[in-house]
Amino acid sequence: MPDKTLIIFGPGEHFGFSVAQRFAKEGFYIVFIARDEGKLEALQEALHKEGISVSMACADVRSQSEVIQAIAALKGLPPVTAVIYNVKAGARGNGLSVTPEELTDALAANVGGALAAIQASLPILKPGSSIILTGGGYKDKPDPEKLALSVSKGALHTLFLSMIRPLKSRGITLKTLIIDGMVREEGPIRPENVAQAFWDLYTQESNEPMFIRK
Numbered sequence: 001m002p003d004k005t006l007i008i009f010g011p012g013e014h015f016g017f018s019v020a021q022r023f024a025k026e027g028f029y030i031v032f033i034a035r036d037e038g039k040l041e042a043l044q045e046a047l048h049k050e051g052i053s054v055s056m057a058c059a060d061v062r063s064q065s066e067v068i069q070a071i072a073a074l075k076g077l078p079p080v081t082a083v084i085y086n087v088k089a090g091a092r093g094n095g096l097s098v099t100p101e102e103l104t105d106a107l108a109a110n111v112g113g114a115l116a117a118i119q120a121s122l123p124i125l126k127p128g129s130s131i132i133l134t135g136g137g138y139k140d141k142p143d144p145e146k147l148a149l150s151v152s153k154g155a156l157h158t159l160f161l162s163m164i165r166p167l168k169s170r171g172i173t174l175k176t177l178i179i180d181g182m183v184r185e186e187g188p189i190r191p192e193n194v195a196q197a198f199w200d201l202y203t204q205e206s207n208e209p210m211f212i213r214k
Contacts, residue, residue, distance in 0.1 A: 002024070002027055002028055002029035002053050002078050003027050003078050003079075004027060004028055004029070004078045004079055004080070004081045004082070005028060005029045005030075005031060005074075005077045005078045005079065005080040005081070005082075006020075006023045006028045006029070006030055006031070006080075006081075006082040006083070006084065007031045007032075007033060007071075007074075007080060007082070007083045007084070007121065008020065008030065008031070008032050008033070008083075008084045008086060009033045009034070009061060009083070009084065009085045009086060009087055009113070009117050010033075010034050010061070010085070010086040010087035010088065011032045011034060011040075011043060011086065012086055012088065013039070014183045014184060014191060015183050015191035015194040015195060016032070016043060016086070017043060017046060017047065017191070018191035018192050018194065018195035019084065019194065019195045019198050020032075020043075020047055020052060020054060021047070021050065021052065021195065022192075022195035022196060022198065022199050023082070023198075023199065023202075024047075024050075024052040024053070024054075026199070028082070029053045029054070029055075029077055029078050030047065030052060030053065030054040030055075031054070031055055031056065031057065031074060031077070032044065032054065032055075032056040032057075033056070033057050033058075033059050033061075033067075033070050033071075033117075034056075034058070034059070034087075035058060035059060035060040035061070036058075037056075037058050040056040040058065041056070043056075044056050055077075057070040057073055057074070058070070061087050061109055061112075061113025061114075061116060061117060062105070062108040062109050062112060062113055063116075064116040064119075064120070067113070067116040067117055067120045068116075068120045070120075071120040071121060071123075071124065074124070079126055080121070080124050080125055080126070080129065081125070081126060081128070081129045081130070082129060082130050082131075082132070082202055083117065083118075083121050083125070083129075083130075083131045083132070084131075084132045084134065084198065085113070085114045085117050085118075085131070085132070085133050085134065086134040087109050087110060087113050087114070088109075088110065088134070088136075088149070089105065089106050089109035089110055089148075089149075089152075090102075090106040090110070090146060090147075090148035090149030090150075090152060091105070091106065091148050092145065092146060092148075093145065093146075093147060093148070094144045094145050094147050095144070095147050098147045098148050102148055103147065103148050103151060103152075105148075106148035106149060106151070106152040107148075107151070107152050107155060109152075110149075110152035110153065110155070110156055111152055111155045111156050111159055114133055114156060114159060115159065118131055118163065118167070118174075122170065122172070125170075125172055126171075127170070127171025127172070128171060128173075129171075129172055129173070130172070130173045130174075130175055130201075130202050131167065131172060131173070131174050131175070132175045132176065132177060132198060132201055132202065133156060133159075133160050133174070133175070133176045133177075134176075134177055134179060135153060135156060135157055135160070135176045135177065135178040135179070135209065136149070136153040136178060136179055136180065137178060137179070137180030137181070137213075138150040138153040138154070139153045139154045139156070139157040139178070140154070140157075141180075142154070157176065157178075160174060160176045160209075164207050168207075173205070173207050174207055175201050175202075175204075175207050175209075175210070176209045176210070177194075177197055177198055177201050177209075177210050177211075177212065178209055178210065178211045178212070179194065179212050180211060180212070180213045180214070181212075181213055181214030182214070187214070188214030189212060189213075189214050193212065194212060197210060197212045
């Protein structure tokens with residue numbers, strides 16, 4: 001039986017399943033939070049077929065109130081000791097085509113949503129827990145044709161660096177896994193390798209960034 005809980009914001013289509021499997025193997029109950037109910041239900045069903053205990057809640061991370069409501073609805077679960085923030089949003093295009101509104105939307109999802117998730121999770125996290133942010137190689141190697149994602153991943157890394165100390169004062173370790181490359185079943189970065197990297201990062205005490213590259 002699971003004796004602790006992992007919350008994953010934005011499980012995604014490429015490695016959410018593998019991360020859930022890896023943590024479930026270590027005795028975790030899995031909770032997914034995202035805005036696409038259909039995708040969440042499909043992922044939940046696939047994991048149930050594997051005998052993995054999982055539940056879900058729908059929330060748009062760009063809305064702090066929705067994130068708070070989703071967290072508040074988690075009742076009767078094992079203690080939450082891990083949170084992964086894996087939301088990724090950003091209109092494609094360079095600085096001549098991406099609108100200010102599209103850039104703002106990417107920042108709201110990738111950075112503002114991370115802040116909302118951290119703040120909403122604090123009341124249910126025990127000292128010694130970890131929060132892991134999914135970073136990207138774009139943080140210091142921006143892709144001109146992915147301006148919104150590149151800028152927001154850079155801002156997310158600044159958020160990570162800025163919140164290490166405040167969270168440490170609460171007994172929470174903030175960590176980041178920087179995925180530098182494409183994650184697909186056929187590679188170059190395979191989902192099971194990403195899942196293992198998340199687990200390795202969770203188990204280490206240091207908040208030094210961990211990198212996974214193709």
